[in-house]
Amino acid sequence: MVARSLQMKKQVRTYLSRHGFTLVWALGFGAWLGFGAWNYFNSAEVATPEQVVAARKQMTPGQLAYEKAFRSFETYFRLLGDPDDAKRFAANWQHRFDASGKLKTEEGTQAAIEEMSKVGSLLGCPAQFNGKCLFERAKRAYIRVHYNLGDADLPNLTDPKQRAEWSDMIDKTIDPKLLESEDGVFAAIRQMRDSLHMPFDLVHSPAMTKTETRVREAHFPGIGVPIAVTNVEKNKLGGLFHFFFGRPQSGSPLLGKVQLGDVVLAVNDRNLDGLTIEEAKQFFVGKPGDHLKLQVQRDQDSKPFEVDAVFTCAPDVPNCSSNANLGVDLGITHLNEIPLSEISQVIAEAPVEGSPALGKINEGDLIVAVNHESLNGLIVRQVVERIHGDVDTPVVLTLKRKDASGNYSKFDVTITRKVIEKHAVHFTALEDGIGLVVLDQISSLNVPADFAVAIARTVLPLASEALNGKTDAESLRLVAQFNELNQKLAQGATLDDASMRIAMKARDVYEELGQGGGFILDLTHNPGGEKSIFLDLAGQILPDGLVVSLREREFGTDRIMIHEDSLTPAFAISSDRPLGMGLEGATIHPSVRVPLLLPKKMSFKVLVGPNTASAAELTAGMLQTHKRAILIGRKLPGQKGHSSTLGKGSGQATIPLPYGFSLHVTYLEFYPGGERSNGRGLIADLDADGLSAQRELAIAEIKKDNLAMATRMEDTQLAKDRNREILGNDMRDRANEDHKPLESQDPSRFK
Structure with a gap:
């Protein structure tokens, strides 16, 4: 049932994502719109959660898929379109195919959704391109969705006064001529986006939107x-192309002076424009103690400022005399262009x-x-x-x-x-029963199933090994099942309901009898992904506890909500409450959890780096907070203190626009395991110099854990043997005493 449920979720998501109409927080985090978000809309037309659940139990898969697609289109009609357009769309399309029988087949359902999407995706705009209508829909998206994460220095669109001032400013600064062409509207929306100063808000052209959809569908x-x-490094800087800073690591001489995204215009009074990337990089390597003067620009319209720094390097860095740096990564703006x-x-x-x-x-x-x-x-x-x-x-x-x-x-x-x-999960079986998973992203719909296979391929051989030597019929049957399933998974099979039960049994066998092995999750270059997929992964690897706490804007209102997702051994529990209200004001939504597949006692290490971001940070932070895994980071040359991840603790809703455009709009901040990470990143527990060293350290730490576990198990067995011997001696002594006449027995021996 669990595997079939996951497959159905994937199928319904796929129907919607083909038209860009899943709600995604990006990272790209994707999640179905919760009941709470409907408060903004016409509440008289919204059924209660109980009524919705009862109605859906009677639906076929096709009806369910069409209903979700309709609700997604209707949501954005109400959010971005005109009220009359939204009402007309609902009246024309909600029950359009109820009596036709079209929704009884997958092909018919897909055709029905395609037909509805031709109207729904326009959100009330004309079928022929209309730049003014497109721009207006984008502006409404920012007004009704955007959240500045509580930064007092940025425009706050949840404040009516600031919202009105920002709207007037946009109307005055955008050149109306830009709205006459697709390229012009694209530039105008980006200009509007830039005025909010949120580094992870994106504007996607139709081609970029289509590519993102393909990534999600895999x-x-x-x-x-x-x-x-x-x-690439032979190309010249200037125009679109400039160096920009990553987030300074701890100990960096630029810490507190520059921020993620700051652009470097000049070094030591030398303008970098016209230099190749390779030539300009030489300015950022020097001798310890050398001074560097940087001209930096924070925003496109802000005045450049100067920053002084001194080259440093750690004592263990080779060639330190000529290879000192600033303890911060450099990127290239518009590198893909x-x-x-x-x-x-x-x-x-x-x-x-x-x-x-x-x-x-x-x-x-x-x-x-x-x-x-x-x-x-x-x-x-x-x-x-x-x-x-x-x-x-x-x-x-x-x-x-x-x-x-x-x-x-x-x-x-x-x-x-x-x-x-395309698969984002790459599994390698290492020596000594250790499984390595490199996870590229958490966006694609096939990630949860592939991740479950990787865990099962790690656990099955260890569970089979734990039963070696046992000759009872049940043990022999399980060993045969474990080996057969492991072979099928290695050949490309996925877990269905029956094989999922076998994988869970293998977990239980390892939990009771298993030794050795381990699991390494490599997130070093993982930029993030969808919330719904992250929650599926969390269920597979976290036994219980708070998974994530979100502070998010409720769509279309000025209300900030606290949303939390937690796990118990049997249930996944989500809750929502307004910011400032206690648990007594929370709405609770329990559901059956994704099965735990990774044994609780198996050693678990997570590899992270400066490019680990967003949902990947969420995954690593959740595991670190609950002490379920050790984070092993990558130290930059010259860096002092422990390394950290990128520090992208915000989530963006992917908002579809007419004519195939889309936006990523910041609307939430997340707290992995309840801890804040935005702008800070996660601090690694251990560090290594480079990916190979990270993996070697992870393997060494797993072997250390397994040796300690084996020692504990051996000590426990010795203690059991000693207790059994003592108890046996006492029983023999008691038996000997019992054979004596009562008056000859020594009662003090058995007090």
Whole structure:
């Protein structure tokens, strides 16, 4: 039932995400709109939760999928559209297919949702592009959703006075001519976004929105070849491209002086524009004690300011005399928009297993044209769009391949596009029963099922080993089941209801009898993902406790709510209450929890780094707060103190707009396990220099834990043996005394 329930959730999410109409907090965190959020809308039309549950029990899967799609469209109609448009949409579409029988099949349901989406996705705007209507919908999204996380220095759109002032400012500063074209509206919305100074708010074009949807579905029509760009550092700074700072690590000479996202304009009075990225990087490495003067700009419209810093490095850093730094990462603004050229070209990585590119494209091939059109001047996103296309259609790629002598040959290959399923969970079985999972992101719908498989593949062999030597029929049956399932999972199977029960039994066997093994979760380059998927993962690895506490704006109102998700051994419990109100004002929503798959006593380590962000930080912070896992961080050269993660503790709702555009709008702050992380990051428990060292340290710590556990188990067994011996001696002594006449027995022996 559990596996089938997860599959149904995935199917319904997929129906909606194809039209960009899931509610996502990004990270991209995705969650169904809760009952509390409906308070903004016409409450007379909203059924009680009990009525909704009763009605849904009578629905077929198709009806349920259509109902959720309708509610999603209706939600955004009411939030962003005009009231009359919302009423017309509800009247025309809510029960449109009730009597047609169309919702009895998956194909019919999908066709019905497609038909509804043609109207619903416009949110009341005309079918023909209307820039003014699009901009107005985007503006309403900020007005009715945005939350500045309580920062007094930023516009507060939950305050009526500040909201009115901000709206007037936008109306006066946006050039009406921008609203006459798609590119102009895109620029105008970004200008409006920038006025709120929230670094993780995004504006997505239709192409970017479509790509994000494909990431969520984990299905891409294409050829199955990841690509990268060569010689990025040979490109020049200036225009769109500037250095920007990551968040300074503890001990950095820039700590308290610069913030995440600050742009570097000049170093030691030398403007960086015109220098290549490679040349400009040299300014940020020096000798310990050398001074550096930086010209920094915080916002596009703010005045630049100067910052002084001194190069430092830790005593254990090699070549410290010439390799000191500032203890902060550098990024490049608009890095993905660097145009391709003879210098920076598209290079192919290894084709995905089972993809149509296997045998036709090799890792390291340069892709110089698509369908005989040169890629020079394009950006990576445009190249991806050209390679993607309809399934079962051909695409011609012009490749340059280097031979053993270093010479390039140029030739064309024709590849037929297929549906490529992309997986974000990468499992490796290490020595001594240790499972390693590299988790790329927490956005794709296949992540929970793949993650469950990875845990099961770690636990099953250990549970089977724990039963070795037992000859009773039940133990032999379980060993056979564990080994058979592990083999199927290794060949690509997923957990259905029956195999999920076997995996849970393996967990119980390990919990009672197992020794050794361990689990490593690598989140070092994980940017985050969807809330609903994060909660599925949390259920698989956390026995019980507070999973996350959110402080979020209730859509369309000025009210700030506290939302909490917790786990008990049997239930998942979510609660909502207004900020400032105690638990007596909370609304509680219990549900059956996702089964715990990772044994509670198994050693668990999590690898994090400066790029671990958002939902990945949420996962790591939850485990650290409950002392379920140790965090092992990556220390930057010269860094003092423990390393930390990015510190993105905010969540963004993905708001669909007409004509395929979308927004990521900040509306919540999250507290992993109840602890604040925004702007701070998570402090690692242990540190290592680089990913390989992190993994080696994790393995060493797991072996240390297992040795301690084995010692405890051995000491416990010795104590049991001693007690059994003492008890046996006492029983023999008592038996000997019992054979004596009563007057000859010594009662003091048995007090």
